[in-house]
Amino acid sequence: MNPPPADAIRLTDVSFSYGDAAAPAIEHVDLRVSEREFLGIVGPNAGGKSTLLKLILGLIEPQAGRIEVLGRSPQSSRRAIGYVSQYPAFARDFPISVEQVVLMGRLGTGPALGSYRCNDRMAARRALQEVEAEDLAPRQIGSLSGGQLQRVLLARALASEPQILILDEPTASVDQRLESDIFERLRVLNERLTILLVSHDIAFISRYITRVACVNRTLVCHRTDAIDGPVIEALYGEPVRRVAHEHKL
Numbered sequence: 001m002n003p004p005p006a007d008a009i010r011l012t013d014v015s016f017s018y019g020d021a022a023a024p025a026i027e028h029v030d031l032r033v034s035e036r037e038f039l040g041i042v043g044p045n046a047g048g049k050s051t052l053l054k055l056i057l058g059l060i061e062p063q064a065g066r067i068e069v070l071g072r073s074p075q076s077s078r079r080a081i082g083y084v085s086q087y088p089a090f091a092r093d094f095p096i097s098v099e100q101v102v103l104m105g106r107l108g109t110g111p112a113l114g115s116y117r118c119n120d121r122m123a124a125r126r127a128l129q130e131v132e133a134e135d136l137a138p139r140q141i142g143s144l145s146g147g148q149l150q151r152v153l154l155a156r157a158l159a160s161e162p163q164i165l166i167l168d169e170p171t172a173s174v175d176q177r178l179e180s181d182i183f184e185r186l187r188v189l190n191e192r193l194t195i196l197l198v199s200h201d202i203a204f205i206s207r208y209i210t211r212v213a214c215v216n217r218t219l220v221c222h223r224t225d226a227i228d229g230p231v232i233e234a235l236y237g238e239p240v241r242r243v244a245h246e247h248k249l
């Protein structure tokens with residue numbers, strides 16, 4: 001019998017509050033994500049989804065509980081995570097080429113500072129090939145369509161050759177055809193990468209994910225085979241954005 005897959009991410013009784021905020025953003029959260037799992041993360045606005053991602057990325061530290069990423073602290077594993085944010089961290093009219101944007105994904109992956117090395121350029125090219133956007137390399141970033149930009153941002157995350165990919169609403173600004181296109185790519189990438197994906201649309205993502213974590217200060221996981229098709233409709237009726245979503249402690 002094959003051994004069960006190792007945990008890529010493990011949170012044990014994690015709580016986090018911002019400054020002197022009255023209520024914690026995340027409270028008593030337990031979560032285990034296996035290697036090569038594709039986990040969806042849903043929840044209402046201000047439910048704590050981005051806070052959960054920031055904790056896993058090691059950008060903030062919990063006041064209570066323990067987080068392990070690939071068996072180490074989130075800070076030690078930071079380079080093993082590729083991250084696609086909801087909004088690009090640069091102005092669309094900044095005069096920079098697609099290749100240079102994807103190369104940014106190599107920053108911090110090696111000892112050299114300043115100029116990129118040959119293997120950085122090769123990794124950037126491989127990442128662009130993987131999202132079928134090689135021909136976009138010389139284009140100015142500002143000239144891309146929303147769907148092309150999304151693919152380039154995915155390539156930037158892949159350029160660091162990560163083991164885990166984390167995406168925060170990657171398809172928020174693209175239409176449904178492009179959304180399906182991105183998700184088909186993620187399905188292929190999931191054969192070798194663990195993927196965590198924040199979305200407001202559980203009905204759509206349930207075709208691709210194995211489990212969904214509902215975050216509303218606390219966290220509850222559901223297997224998608226248990227909440228498929230008509231059950232999703234019955235549970236949510238419409239996108240989670242509009243659903244009052246309470247967890248009992």
Ligand SMILES: Nc1ncnc2c1ncn2[C@@H]1O[C@H](COP(=O)(O)OP(=O)(O)OP(=O)(O)O)[C@@H](O)[C@H]1O
Pocket residue numbers: 018019021025043044045046047048049050051052
């Ligand atoms: N930097 C911050 N300082 C203080 N409070 C914050 C900060 N970032 C988030 N919060 C608060 O923490 C709570 C959780 O926010 P978070 O951004 O994690 O939710 P979210 O589920 O990602 O929301 P959305 O779907 O609207 O993006 C909210 O009450 C929010 O106001």
